[in-house]
Amino acid sequence: MKRNIILMGPPGAGKGTLAKQLKESLNLVHISTGDMFREAIKEGTKLGLLAASYINHGDLVPDEVTIGLVKERLSKSDCANGFLLDGFPRTLPQAVALQEMSKEISRDIEVVINLECDNAELVRRISGRRVCRNCGAPYHVETMKPKVEGVCDLCGGELYQRKDDNEEALKVRLGHYVAETKPLLEFYEKLNLLSSFDSLVGKEALFETVKKYLDK
Numbered sequence: 001m002k003r004n005i006i007l008m009g010p011p012g013a014g015k016g017t018l019a020k021q022l023k024e025s026l027n028l029v030h031i032s033t034g035d036m037f038r039e040a041i042k043e044g045t046k047l048g049l050l051a052a053s054y055i056n057h058g059d060l061v062p063d064e065v066t067i068g069l070v071k072e073r074l075s076k077s078d079c080a081n082g083f084l085l086d087g088f089p090r091t092l093p094q095a096v097a098l099q100e101m102s103k104e105i106s107r108d109i110e111v112v113i114n115l116e117c118d119n120a121e122l123v124r125r126i127s128g129r130r131v132c133r134n135c136g137a138p139y140h141v142e143t144m145k146p147k148v149e150g151v152c153d154l155c156g157g158e159l160y161q162r163k164d165d166n167e168e169a170l171k172v173r174l175g176h177y178v179a180e181t182k183p184l185l186e187f188y189e190k191l192n193l194l195s196s197f198d199s200l201v202g203k204e205a206l207f208e209t210v211k212k213y214l215d216k
């Protein structure tokens with residue numbers, strides 16, 4: 001069973017949804033740098049102010065900030081049973097830093113799950129995405145509607161559209177994905193850690209396939 005996992009893929013490929021499913025079924029710690037930044041923005045911390053100036057336009061938060069945040073989180077004792085990195089690494093310096101820090105704390109990355117999805121579907125998913133302000137559960141205005149409009153089925157929280165889930169910011173995010181994140185696939189291929197999956201099969205089928213693969 002592989003337990004120290006990186007989830008990769010463009011924005012809208014389904015990393016967050018898969019992470020939530022795997023976290024519950026395998027009892028792993030879910031580390032989403034995007035969620036950590038959004039939490040800091042909500043709390044109005046110094047990190048939040050800095051992160052917002054990048055995130056709201058679809059740009060990447062500087063490496064030194066992001067690497068420091070992940071290093072601190074990965075060194076916590078709850079990661080000993082396994083972790084899911086969702087949205088990190090996104091650049092080569094982040095990937096190199098992750099190799100070093102995972103060695104330092106003896107928690108080597110065991111597998112990189114790459115989710116593939118075509119651009120038209122990414123745009124459709126992102127532009128209709130709504131998220132619970134309280135628990136982060138994902139919804140979609142057409143394909144994953146809540147029982148009551150605007151209200152989270154799980155916790156009753158308010159559903160909102162992320163500031164960076166608009167066409168303009170998405171273009172910037174996809175640009176960063178192609179230029180900075182996609183080259184990491186080769187990095188992990190060379191380390192023999194990469195496995196790619198088609199995310200168009202739907203979230204339940206994808207979850208079952210990935211879970212079976214991790215169980216091997």
Ligand code: AMP
Nearest residue numbers: 033034054055059060061066087088090
């Ligand atoms: P996500 O929730 O993963 O889509 O991330 C939302 C935004 O947070 C990204 O578009 C970036 O602005 C920022 N972010 C998240 N993870 C990283 C990262 N590893 N490096 C730099 N910026 C990040």
